[in-house]
Amino acid sequence: MSTEPLLSVEGVSYAYLERYRALEDVSFEVARGERLALLGANGCGKSTLLKILAGLIFPECGSYAAFGEQVSEEKLEDEQFSRGFRSRVGFVFQNADAQVFSPTAREEIAFGPLQLGLDRDEIEARIEDVLAMLEIEDLAERAPYQLSAGQKKRVAIASVLVMNPELLLFDEPTAGLDPRARHWLLELMVELGRAGKTIVFASHDLAELEWIADRCLVLSEDHRRLGDGAPAEILANRDLLLQANLVHGHTHRHGGLVHSHGHERGHH
Amino acid sequence: MIRNASTPSWLLEGESAAFPYSCSGKRRRGGAVEKTLDGLAKVARQALMSEEVAARNGLLQRLDARAKLLGVLGLLIAVGLVRHIPVLLGFYALTLVLAAASRIGLPWFVRRVWLFIPLFSGLIVAPAMFSFVTPGEIVLPLGHWFGHEVGLTRQGLTSAGLIVCRVATSISLVVLLTLTTSWPRLLSALRALLLPRLLVLVLGMAYRYLFVLLDAVSEMVTARKARTVAGRKDGRRARAVAGFSGGALFGKAHSLSEEIHQAMLARGYRGEARTLERLGFRVADAAWLAACVLLAVLTVGGDRALGI
Numbered sequence: 056m057s058t059e060p061l062l063s064v065e066g067v068s069y070a071y072l073e074r075y076r077a078l079e080d081v082s083f084e085v086a087r088g089e090r091l092a093l094l095g096a097n098g099c100g101k102s103t104l105l106k107i108l109a110g111l112i113f114p115e116c117g118s119y120a121a122f123g124e125q126v127s128e129e130k131l132e133d134e135q136f137s138r139g140f141r142s143r144v145g146f147v148f149q150n151a152d153a154q155v156f157s158p159t160a161r162e163e164i165a166f167g168p169l170q171l172g173l174d175r176d177e178i179e180a181r182i183e184d185v186l187a188m189l190e191i192e193d194l195a196e197r198a199p200y201q202l203s204a205g206q207k208k209r210v211a212i213a214s215v216l217v218m219n220p221e222l223l224l225f226d227e228p229t230a231g232l233d234p235r236a237r238h239w240l241l242e243l244m245v246e247l248g249r250a251g252k253t254i255v256f257a258s259h260d261l262a263e264l265e266w267i268a269d270r271c272l273v274l275s276e277d278h279r280r281l282g283d284g285a286p287a288e289i290l291a292n293r294d295l296l297l298q299a300n301l302v303h304g305h306t307h308r309h310g311g312l313v314h315s316h317g318h319e320r321g322h323h
Numbered sequence: 324m325i326r327n328a329s330t331p332s333w334l335l336e337g338e339s340a341a342f343p344y345s346c347s348g349k350r351r352r353g354g355a356v357e358k359t360l361d362g363l364a365k366v367a368r369q370a371l372m373s374e375e376v377a378a379r380n381g382l383l384q385r386l387d388a389r390a391k392l393l394g395v396l397g398l399l400i401a402v403g404l405v406r407h408i409p410v411l412l413g414f415y416a417l418t419l420v421l422a423a424a425s426r427i428g429l430p431w432f433v434r435r436v437w438l439f440i441p442l443f444s445g446l447i448v449a450p451a452m453f454s455f456v457t458p459g460e461i462v463l464p465l466g467h468w469f470g471h472e473v474g475l476t477r478q479g480l481t482s483a484g485l486i487v488c489r490v491a492t493s494i495s496l497v498v499l500l501t502l503t504t505s506w507p508r509l510l511s512a513l514r515a516l517l518l519p520r521l522l523v524l525v526l527g528m529a530y531r532y533l534f535v536l537l538d539a540v541s542e543m544v545t546a547r548k549a550r551t552v553a554g555r556k557d558g559r560r561a562r563a564v565a566g567f568s569g570g571a572l573f574g575k576a577h578s579l580s581e582e583i584h585q586a587m588l589a590r591g592y593r594g595e596a597r598t599l600e601r602l603g604f605r606v607a608d609a610a611w612l613a614a615c616v617l618l619a620v621l622t623v624g625g626d627r628a629l630g631i
Contacts (some may be wrong), residue, residue: 111585134593141591152535153582158507158527165599170591178599198374198507200534218590 059123060084061222061253062108067117069103077103079278080117087221090244090254092264092286095274096300101257102149104274105224108255109146121222142171145220149227149257151207152199160202160210161186161195167218178217185213189243205236212243223247225256241267259301261290273299376502381425383503388512390608394615395500401619402492405626408481411488414622418495425503432502436495444490448483457482506530514598524596532579539575543568 062085069078078100085091093101106112107119113128120126122143124136131137148154157163164185168178186192189209199207208228215223228244229237244267248254258264264271265286273282273295282295289295296302377384383391398414405411422432450456452475455468459478466473501509507527514523547564 106585109589111588137593138591141589144589146586146589148582148586150579150582153579154586156528156531156583156586158510158531162507162599166587166592167590169597169599170593172597199531214590 061087061089061122062255063118063120064104064107065118065120067104067107067114067119069100069107069112069114071103073115076278078107078114081274081278081280082117083272083280083283085253085255088248088251088253090248090267090269091256092268092271093255093257093274094259094261094264094271094289094299094301095257095281096259096276099274099276099299100278101274102226105146105226105255105257108222109144109224110140111146138171141167142218143221144224145215145218145222146224147208147212147215147226147228149230151204151211154211154214155199155202155207157199159196159198160191160213163199163210164214164217167214171218181217181219185217188216189213204231205233208232208236208240212240216247220252222253222255225254227257227259229258229260261296261301264290273301275299374505376427377505377508379426381427381503383421383425383499385607386503386611387604387608388504388508389515390604390612391500391504392509392512392516394612395496397612397615397619398496399493401622402489402496404623405489406485407626407629408484408488410622410626410629411485411492415488415492415495417618418492418499421499422495425499427499427502432495432498436491436498439494440487440491443494444487448486451486452476452479452483454479511598520596520598524598528583532576532583535579536572536576539572540568543571 065082067078067081070076093104095101107114110126110131118125155163157166161182164182165178186195191209194206228240241263244254268286271286271289273289275281281299282289402414419429423429454461454474454476457476457479459476461472461474462477464472464474510523510527514520
């Protein structure tokens with residue numbers, strides 16, 4: 056395994072409409088095969104950071120390198136670079152409705168490989184494999200409006216996995232899913248991690264963190280890097296979690312005893 | 324009890340200004356704007372759900388979408404050229420036979436077609452029936468105007484009848500095509516035969532997101548309804564609310580479109596749409612096409628033979 060990081064983010068800042076700050080001087084690296092969780096409260100910049108990693112928006116200052124190459128708007132205009140980058144990076148959006156835009160699930164799954172110019176027979180074969188893997192064969196010819204939120208999420212994931220990317224980005228992967236779909240998705244992420252995929256996902260859910268992440272990067276509400284470490288280490292640092300607004304202090308009564316604790320990790 | 328320092332005390336107590344919880348006998352129905360919005364959402368959804376018909380195992384459903392599209396186009400041209408009402412009626416009867424063979428309920432099919440007629444042709448042909456637009460033999464006198472007899476003329480009625488029959492038959496053919504072909508297949512056919520890919524991609528997406536925005540509309544209307552307390556009708560306010568809703572919907576559509584574009588870019592889209600074609604042309608399709616062409620030629624030829 057090479058020691059060079061797969062992703063390298065250096066002093067990245069970003070603001071929407073040049074006014075609304077979303078990221079402030081954020082730096083970190085991601086090793087090949089690592090599973091990194093981006094933690095932070097709503098609006099701290101997790102989604103913005105993922106979009107920068109996906110080469111969809113570009114930092115106003117700082118630099119971002121992926122697979123040993125700097126990624127910039129100008130470089131992505133180059134056809135070969137763009138194809139190389141897009142085929143290596145898969146992005147599962149939080150809003151499956153935005154991602155599933157084709158008339159049928161099958162066409163949706165075919166979209167990515169078709170744009171990259173893969174061979175038709177190869178595409179057909181891959182679609183069948185992905186449909187079987189995600190157990191959605193019976194949804195292939197359905198229109199998106201006939202799918203439930205969980206089914207749409209599966210189609211969105213299938214449409215990314217079919218491109219076999221090295222790096223998978225998930226934005227709030229389990230948001231809006233029922234417990235069964237949620238468990239299925241977390242298991243899939245674990246399996247993909249085991250298969251050697253590098254995974255970066257945004258979340259504010261601390262419950263299953265140790266199961267699906269090797270490392271956590273915590274963003275503060277003022278859009279800066281607040282902490283970086285193994286899940287157990289981060290979860291044990293209550294002050295850090297309180298500062299990031301990921302847990303809140305809570306006072307209540309057990310019989311005659313009044314006590315105060317955080318709300319993290321299944322406490323009541 | 325959980326108590327947040329910023330929770331106002333009145334929220335923690337029962338509502339003191341509680342409204343009486345019984346009927347007073349005074350009723351109020353929803354405003355016209357609300358009803359229209361809600362109705363639009365319902366009608367559009369019902370119309371689009373007709374895809375269920377496209378999945379039935381009927382005659383036209385079994386044909387390749389390209390063959391169907393071309394065949395219907397040929398028949399439409401023939402209908403446009405026919406100049407005799409009986410020939411058009413014959414053609415119309417044929418669309419009914421095709422509808423029945425395609426397992427489409429006839430009363431529903433007829434209703435669906437004739438719903439459009441007053442809208443598309445009724446208003447246009449109505450003046451043509453009168454003697455002051457189409458002079459000729461008056462069959463139904465309506466009175467006198469400046470010394471001239473005014474009424475419906477035979478010539479006027481014939482030309483109005485011709486237009487109505489032509490429109491009804493044409494709409495029947497188009498409805499047959501759209502009812503028996505699922506939208507994705509119709510798009511594939513358009514792509515394969517006529518339209519540029521980008522345009523077809525846009526059409527496909529417009530259809531796809533119609534549902535998302537329909538949901539947004541009905542959610543907005545429902546949310547408003549949930550907070551509307553019976554009171555006096557206020558048309559101006561209702562129009563203002565419809566305006567806000569329209570604006571909010573536009574905003575939603577805009578941010579959604581930005582995200583969709585990003586989702587496309589993320590999967591390698593570079594301005595040139597490539598799509599999966601899954602159409603199969605078989606002997607039955609060739610037979611259908613041949614039958615359509617033959618029928619079109621025979622009808623137009625026969626119609627010409629009948630004279631003007």
